[in-house]
Amino acid sequence: NAGVTQTPKFRVLKTGQSMTLLCAQDMNHEYMYWYRQDPGMGLRLIHYSVGEGTTAKGEVPDGYNVSRLKKQNFLLGLESAAPSQTSVYFCASTLDRAYEQYFGPGTRLTVT
Amino acid sequence: AQSVTQPDIHITVSEGASLELRCNYSYGATPYLFWYVQSPGQGLQLLLKYFSGDTLVQGIKGFEAEFKRSQSSFNLRKPSVHWSDAAEYFCAVGYNDMRFGAGTRLTVKP
Numbered sequence: 380n381a382g383v384t385q386t387p388k389f390r391v392l393k394t395g396q397s398m399t400l401l402c403a404q405d406m407n408h409e410y411m412y413w414y415r416q417d418p419g420m421g422l423r424l425i426h427y428s429v430g431e432g433t434t435a436k437g438e439v440p441d442g443y444n445v446s447r448l449k450k451q452n453f454l455l456g457l458e459s460a461a462p463s464q465t466s467v468y469f470c471a472s473t474l475d476r477a478y479e480q481y482f483g484p485g486t487r488l489t490v491t
Numbered sequence: 492a493q494s495v496t497q498p499d500i501h502i503t504v505s506e507g508a509s510l511e512l513r514c515n516y517s518y519g520a521t522p523y524l525f526w527y528v529q530s531p532g533q534g535l536q537l538l539l540k541y542f543s544g545d546t547l548v549q550g551i552k553g554f555e556a557e558f559k560r561s562q563s564s565f566n567l568r569k570p571s572v573h574w575s576d577a578a579e580y581f582c583a584v585g586y587n588d589m590r591f592g593a594g595t596r597l598t599v600k601p
Contacts, residue, residue, distance in 0.1 A: 410587070482535045485534065
């Protein structure tokens with residue numbers, strides 16, 4: 380099993396550009412999450428999904444959109460990137476909300 | 492509003508000394524509670540979790556945590572710290588969503 384994978388690993392964007400981050404899991408997990416990690420702020424939840432076809436806003440959803448068309452994939456989109464979105468993005472999945480979340484390796488995004 | 496507070500940004504302990512990392516939360520009801528550890532450049536690994544039952548829970552690597560409902564706390568402890576425990580520790584609480592604290596960085600002195 381590959382676990383949770385994230386594509387790409389690194390990306391540099393110019394302000395105003397758009398991009399999509401892909402998260403894939405092969406563990407048949409129901410729940411999937413997107414976080415951003417910034418120094419001194421821990422992980423902050425952007426959006427999450429409790430099953431295929433569902434999405435919900437987290438703590439910091441502004442400027443991001445998500446889709447969960449297939450159970451194994453959770454996409455995070457930035458429509459118009461801003462320097463404030465420079466961060467490390469982590470995807471996670473879990474079978475149930477009471478269980479451990481499994482994290483991907485992260486995507487380092489820089490917006491100039 | 493939902494929140495998780497880890498009051499200590501950075502803690503330094505000597506190898507072999509005991510450790511306690513604090514976590515307080517504000518939530519509508521008793522949420523699921525977790526402690527994760529992150530080593531530099533790595534992802535997060537679960538140390539332990541609590542959602543019901545015995546309020547003292549045991550985790551991996553010799554860690555334990557105690558849930559205190561009256562104090563809305565879930566503090567992490569280890570009786571004797573090893574140099575390999577140096578890392579960043581995150582408390583997390585939630586139901587469908589998940590809120591993480593800002594983290595406590597642990598340095599271990601030889």
